[in-house]
Structures are given as C-alpha cells and as structure tokens.
Amino acid sequence: MFEPKHGIMGPGRPFFTNELLATFFPPGPLMISPKSTILAALLASTAMAAEYEVPGDFNTIQEAVNGAVDGDVIRVGPGTWPGRLDFRGKQITIESMDGPSTTTLNANGVGSVVLFQSSETTNSILDGFTITGGTGSLLEGEITGGGIHVVESSPTIQNCIITGNTAYFGGGVAIWEGAPIIRGCTFTNNHADGDGGGLRLHHYSQLSMENCTFTNNSANVFGGGINYGHYSQGLHANCFFDSNVAGLRGGAIASACDCNDPALSNSDFCNSQPDHILGGWEDEGSNEFCPVCTMDVNADSVVDVNDVLQVIEAWGGCVCVEDIDGDTVVGVNDLLLILSEYGECPA
Numbered sequence: 001m002f003e004p005k006h007g008i009m010g011p012g013r014p015f016f017t018n019e020l021l022a023t024f025f026p027p028g029p030l031m032i033s034p035k036s037t038i039l040a041a042l043l044a045s046t047a048m049a050a051e052y053e054v055p056g057d058f059n060t061i062q063e064a065v066n067g068a069v070d071g072d073v074i075r076v077g078p079g080t081w082p083g084r085l086d087f088r089g090k091q092i093t094i095e096s097m098d099g100p101s102t103t104t105l106n107a108n109g110v111g112s113v114v115l116f117q118s119s120e121t122t123n124s125i126l127d128g129f130t131i132t133g134g135t136g137s138l139l140e141g142e143i144t145g146g147g148i149h150v151v152e153s154s155p156t157i158q159n160c161i162i163t164g165n166t167a168y169f170g171g172g173v174a175i176w177e178g179a180p181i182i183r184g185c186t187f188t189n190n191h192a193d194g195d196g197g198g199l200r201l202h203h204y205s206q207l208s209m210e211n212c213t214f215t216n217n218s219a220n221v222f223g224g225g226i227n228y229g230h231y232s233q234g235l236h237a238n239c240f241f242d243s244n245v246a247g248l249r250g251g252a253i254a255s256a257c258d259c260n261d262p263a264l265s266n267s268d269f270c271n272s273q274p275d276h277i278l279g280g281w282e283d284e285g286s287n288e289f290c291p292v293c294t295m296d297v298n299a300d301s302v303v304d305v306n307d308v309l310q311v312i313e314a315w316g317g318c319v320c321v322e323d324i325d326g327d328t329v330v331g332v333n334d335l336l337l338i339l340s341e342y343g344e345c346p347a
C-alpha cells in the first residue's frame with residue numbers, strides 16, 4: 001500500500017489521508033487508470049505549493065523567486081532589501097511578514113524596483129512592501145515605471161507604499177498593455193519628468209484600483225497623481241488624492257487622451273494643482289472635491305488682472321494652465337471664466 005510521507009509537502013504538513021488515498025487506490029491490486037493520472041496531477045500541483053522564507057530558505061528575494069514555481073509563497077522578513085526584483089512570469093505570492101512600514105525594497109537608483117514583464121497574471125501577488133529608490137526602465141524610447149514596471153502583464157499589487165521613485169512616464173508605477181489590480185496602496189512623493197507622477201497607464205491598459213491614496217506626487221507635464229494614455233481605462237474606488245501637482249494640467253488625474261474615461265467612485269480630491277482632473281471621467285457616485293482655484297493661472301492665490309493678462313498672452317491653441325476649460329484653445333471662454341471668479345481663491 002502506498003504510504004504517504006511528509007516529504008511530499010515538507011515537514012509537518014501531511015496532505016494525503018487514508019480516506020483520500022482510498023479514493024484513488026481502492027483495495028486490490030494497483031492498476032494504471034484515469035484515477036491514478038488524476039492523482040499524479042494532484043501530487044504535482046500539491047508538491048509545488050511550497051512556502052519559503054527570506055532570509056532562511058534563501059538569502060535574497062530574487063533567489064527565492066528563481067527557485068519558486070507557480071503557487072509558491074515567499075515570505076520576506078523586515079529590513080531593507082536592495083536591488084531589483086523580477087517576478088519572471090511566476091504566479092507566486094511575495095509578501096512581507098511585518099508589513100510595508102518595516103519592509104522595504106530599494107533599487108538605489110539602478111532602475112525599476114519591481115518588474116512584471118513576463119505575462120504575469122493576477123495570481124502574481126506583491127503584498128506589503130515599501131517600494132522606493134526606483135528610476136525606471138527603458139520602454140519605447142522613454143524611461144518608464146520608476147518604482148514598478150508592468151509590461152504586458154496583470155499582477156496584483158496590494159498593501160504597498162510606493163514612495164520616492166522617479167521616471168519620465170509613471171514615477172511610481174507604469175503600466176503598458178497590462179490589466180493589474182492595485183489595492184490598499186499609498187503613492188507618495190513620486191515624480192515624473194513627463195506624465196503620471198504617481199502612476200501612468202498606457203497603450204490598451206486597464207486598471208482596477210481600490211482603497212489607494214495619492215499624496216504629494218508630481219509630474220512636470222500631465223497627471224501629478226495619475227496619467228491615462230492611449231486607449232487605457234480604469235476604475236478607482238475609495239481612493240484619496242491630496243496635494244498632487246502637475247506642471248500643465250491634471251493635478252490629481254489627467255485623462256485627456258484617446259482613452260476611455262476613468263470611472264471614479266467614493267473618492268476624494270483635495271489641494272490638487274493646478275486642477276483636480278483634466279479630461280473626461282465617469283461619476284460612479286460619492287466623489288468629493290475640495291475647492292480648486294483653476295482660474296488663478298499664475299498661482300498667487302488671487303484671481304485678478306494679472307491672470308487676465310497671462311491668459312491674453314497665451315491666446316490661441318495650446319495645452320496649458322491658461323486653457324481653463326480644457327478645450328486646448330485659450331480664448332474668450334477662458335477669459336469669461338476668470339472674470340466670473342474674480343477675487344481671493346477659496347481656502
């Protein structure tokens with residue numbers, strides 16, 4: 001009779017009971033049958049579901065990833081872990097033992113901190129890390145995805161603090177032809193020299209985001225918090241945006257592109273500069289916006305003749321702060337908006 005040993009699952013984790021074995025090996029001579037084929041498959045999948053600890057089983061997280069197979073869980077101890085981390089297409093969970101406040105992945109300026117670029121699915125899970133020190137990866141001629149680079153992949157990123165990363169597109173995170181799930185994450189103090197200080201979606205990407213916070217992210221051009229690019233769309237539920245800044249437009253979110261309007265629900269927007277949202281968006285309800293002084297184009301906290309003069313100087317076609325209604329033309333309508341809001345900006 002087949003006697004299961006603990007070795008199949010590792011010490012202390014027996015899986016096969018006599019009852020289960022009886023299902024596949026009824027009393028009598030052992031015969032090759034479809035049932036034994038099923039058992040072989042079961043054995044294979046069960047044997048793969050290992051749990052590793054770093055440090056302990058491996059010295060680095062990447063070594064653990066290299067040694068892992070689909071279904072495995074890598075548990076990471078507290079501390080700062082230098083270098084880059086590539087999931088290498090594996091459907092595994094990498095989680096911190098003690099949470100993001102004590103467990104940091106720091107690329108120290110050598111590129112993106114975490115890479116999902118090998119067709120990862122939502123079963124590839126990053127859970128509970130601070131992601132920092134990232135400087136992005138080259139994609140289509142631009143430095144993209146400072147902290148996390150998602151290319152043609154759809155991982156799950158949860159309970160992470162993404163902070164202090166830079167790139168040209170997507171200082172914190174960039175997504176290219178991906179459909180990730182991001183939940184319970186904080187994006188703070190990330191910067192893009194181009195678009196998407198906290199996050200950028202591009203090229204047929206889809207994002208499902210909930211319970212995330214964006215604070216103090218900045219972009220020199222569009223989307224201090226988030227920038228949407230070509231044919232991308234997303235859902236943001238229960239998110240909070242505070243003090244995100246864009247050099248041109250879309251302090252919190254810019255979606256002025258050939259993309260679908262992002263859907264927003266139960267999300268709050270405060271202290272965005274120069275505006276909260278550039279472009280269309282779908283109101284799924286319960287969103288709140290602090291007053292924003294879009295008409296104060298020279299950002300001196302008062303709407304007055306100086307703003308009028310600046311608008312007149314920018315007269316004509318442009319994408320700029322002087323185009324207050326966002327129709328890519330600085331014209332009479334923008335001037336009328338300024339005149340309608342003359343005076344001190346709301347606090």
Ligand SMILES: [Ca+2]
Nearest residue numbers: 296300302307
């Ligand atoms: Ca002003």
Ligand SMILES: [Ca+2]
Nearest residue numbers: 323325327329
């Ligand atoms: Ca205009």
